Amino acid sequence: xxxxxxxxxxxxxxxxxxxxxxxxxxxxxxxxxxxxxxxxxxxxxxxxxxxxxxxxxxxxxxxxxxxxxxxxxxxxxxxxxxxxxxxxxxxxxxxxxxxxxxxxxxxxxxxxxxxxxxxxxxxxxx
Amino acid sequence: xxxxxxxxxxxxxxxxxxxxxxxxxxxxxxxxxxxxxxxxxxxxxxxxxxxxxxxxxxxxxxxxxxxxxxxxxxxxxxxxxxxxxxxxxxxxxxxxxxxxxxxxxxxxxxxxxxxxxxxxxxxxxxxxxxxxxxxxxxxxxxxxxxxxxxxxxxxxxxxxxxxxxxxxxxxxxxxxxxxxxxxxxxxxxxxxxxxxxxxxxxxxxxxxxxxxxxxxxxxxxxxxxxxxxxxxxxxxxxxxxxxxx
Numbered sequence: 463x464x465x466x467x468x469x470x471x472x473x474x475x476x477x478x479x480x481x482x483x484x485x486x487x488x489x490x491x492x493x494x495x496x497x498x499x500x501x502x503x504x505x506x507x508x509x510x511x512x513x514x515x516x517x518x519x520x521x522x523x524x525x526x527x528x529x530x531x532x533x534x535x536x537x538x539x540x541x542x543x544x545x546x547x548x549x550x551x552x553x554x555x556x557x558x559x560x561x562x563x564x565x566x567x568x569x570x571x572x573x574x575x576x577x578x579x580x581x582x583x584x585x586x587x588x
Numbered sequence: 589x590x591x592x593x594x595x596x597x598x599x600x601x602x603x604x605x606x607x608x609x610x611x612x613x614x615x616x617x618x619x620x621x622x623x624x625x626x627x628x629x630x631x632x633x634x635x636x637x638x639x640x641x642x643x644x645x646x647x648x649x650x651x652x653x654x655x656x657x658x659x660x661x662x663x664x665x666x667x668x669x670x671x672x673x674x675x676x677x678x679x680x681x682x683x684x685x686x687x688x689x690x691x692x693x694x695x696x697x698x699x700x701x702x703x704x705x706x707x708x709x710x711x712x713x714x715x716x717x718x719x720x721x722x723x724x725x726x727x728x729x730x731x732x733x734x735x736x737x738x739x740x741x742x743x744x745x746x747x748x749x750x751x752x753x754x755x756x757x758x759x760x761x762x763x764x765x766x767x768x769x770x771x772x773x774x775x776x777x778x779x780x781x782x783x784x785x786x787x788x789x790x791x792x793x794x795x796x797x798x799x800x801x802x803x804x805x806x807x808x809x810x811x812x813x814x815x816x817x818x819x820x821x822x823x824x825x826x827x828x829x830x831x832x833x
Contacts, residue, residue: 536641
């Protein structure tokens with residue numbers, strides 16, 4: 463029941479977000495505005511348990527939700543066939559660049575003593 | 589024999605087919621992934637997508653027919669984006685302490701991924717609509733589709749690029765971070781969530797709880813930052829044709 467109540471809250475936030483995005487011509491997508499709205503609502507203790515239950519279900523199976531869009535690759539075989547090699551190169555390169563830059567930036571910005579996980583395990587010997 | 593064919597023709601045209609095929613294939617792929625000790629190459633999304641794509645091609649089922657059933661799963665992406673408020677809320681104390689470092693890393697990393705994709709694609713001569721579809725590929729698929737549309741890209745193509753980027757990150761993160769000696773699960777999760785969005789976050793959650801929490805945090809931040817900053821990418825896209833030699 464908690465998860466169901468939580469789902470209703472998530473949908474209400476998303477709907478409000480969609481209305482606000484369209485009504486006020488905001489640059490943010492509806493679900494993103496919904497997320498911000500929910501973040502504000504979570505200050506209210508009553509909503510926490512149902513939202514947590516629904517969010518845990520949705521986020522645990524998050525990868526399943528990408529399958530229908532992923533299968534859509536078959537409708538773009540022409541574009542992929544035409545630029546396949548170059549697209550693969552771009553996707554590979556930019557993903558590696560992004561991962562390396564993000565990890566190294568965060569490591570540089572967090573003070574070594576306060577770094578998450580420091581001391582909890584034998585991290586980076588040498 | 590004739591009746592079996594008729595039955596298949598009937599079933600494959602109902603929404604039941606797309607929904608059943610998606611869930612069944614995913615459950616099987618997930619079980620295989622667990623059995624193989626969550627090896628990155630056994631990624632359940634990768635194998636589910638490949639199996640279904642092959643199934644549709646072999647049975648000559650049009651994608652819209654499949655999607656009429658699969659849309660019920662696809663629809664949940666919207667509420668899932670809203671649900672990202674939950675991991676953000678749970679980590680609020682940590683966020684308050686580290687907000688500047690976390691925000692800066694998300695901003696720098698996200699820009700590096702989008703910028704390198706657009707510039708490399710441009711250097712290789714990809715057309716503008718494809719570049720505009722590549723730009724938001726590190727943002728979770730539903731948001732990437734919206735952004736691509738605003739930039740003059742092709743939403744469905746942007747979604748495919750986002751899923752591919754998610755899979756590449758989930759496959760490469762472990763060897764890459766081992767090579768760079770990035771060992772803290774928080775750093776690994778944050779980077780994977782930033783670049784490979786939901787698919788990277790799903791992978792992180794399975795590997796380590798702290799990595800998963802930081803990945804969800806990164807995913808939420810990227811959605812926010814990308815939505816706010818993508819107008820600047822349209823400036824870059826606008827300037828590119830003039831630069832072409």
